[in-house]
Amino acid sequence: MKNKLILGGVLLMMAYACGSGEEKQEVATVVEQETVDAANVNYNIPSPSEQFALISKMDAVKNTKILHDPALADKYSNSAQKALNFGVYTADVAYLTSFNETNKYLSYFGKMEKLGSDIGVAQVFGTELGELAKKWDGNADSLFKLSDDVYNRTFQRLIEIDKGEELSLMLVGGWIESMHLMIGSSKGFGKSPKLDQALADQKLVAENLLEFLVSYQDNATVKEYSSAIEEVINAFEDLDCNSGETKVQNTNGKLTFSGGESCKMTQKCFDNLSKKIKEIRTKIITA
Numbered sequence: 001m002k003n004k005l006i007l008g009g010v011l012l013m014m015a016y017a018c019g020s021g022e023e024k025q026e027v028a029t030v031v032e033q034e035t036v037d038a039a040n041v042n043y044n045i046p047s048p049s050e051q052f053a054l055i056s057k058m059d060a061v062k063n064t065k066i067l068h069d070p071a072l073a074d075k076y077s078n079s080a081q082k083a084l085n086f087g088v089y090t091a092d093v094a095y096l097t098s099f100n101e102t103n104k105y106l107s108y109f110g111k112m113e114k115l116g117s118d119i120g121v122a123q124v125f126g127t128e129l130g131e132l133a134k135k136w137d138g139n140a141d142s143l144f145k146l147s148d149d150v151y152n153r154t155f156q157r158l159i160e161i162d163k164g165e166e167l168s169l170m171l172v173g174g175w176i177e178s179m180h181l182m183i184g185s186s187k188g189f190g191k192s193p194k195l196d197q198a199l200a201d202q203k204l205v206a207e208n209l210l211e212f213l214v215s216y217q218d219n220a221t222v223k224e225y226s227s228a229i230e231e232v233i234n235a236f237e238d239l240d241c242n243s244g245e246t247k248v249q250n251t252n253g254k255l256t257f258s259g260g261e262s263c264k265m266t267q268k269c270f271d272n273l274s275k276k277i278k279e280i281r282t283k284i285i286t287a
Contacts, residue, residue, distance in 0.1 A: 059193065
């Protein structure tokens, strides 16, 4: 049985910043929790939009110079590259939206539609990508509302049509790019303490992502990038972590774990993460 993946939204339609301050606080809580169902294991992997909706309000600095160039999308020749970079562009779109760079936003739509078509996932989106672009009034919240129904069914549909391998690579590309953008938006270790903590919290996200990838190890590229994610997790070993009491809440048969280990960023971990993420991202985006 395939693992059930929880995404607040992971593909293009899932890449929009939204919500009030209260909603964003709930997102932050999800990152620190793991939910276990009796029949399925649910892996909490926040979408780039959820990440950046929080980060744009932190002590980060907007840095659009480090986004991936959408013009390079035409240079990717194989399906693995296209799936990985579809994920990369997903994170870039979320970043632009969260930092209100809406003038650059639509330049990504056509490229992502083309990549989606090339890797055989366009049938999931249908004509809805184009319709979202046409209906968009420039307001990120309205775009989120328009795409709400779409993204809630997208990831599960990809698994149903045996596109789990493509989804896996999209997730890898999106998360690596999210980490790249987070690090690139930092003022430097210790100078953006809230962002430092957000980066430390990505340890759990990386572990959850790796658990999802396990289901698709028959794919050589998924296996290769699983090893890359393991290397990132190893870099997190230099966090300053303390163990606390783990609290378990049972809600309608689902157990939610909170508390437990709490970690803070260190200079060594920050430097090692920066180096490792740059290395993996360079490999992903190089045609």
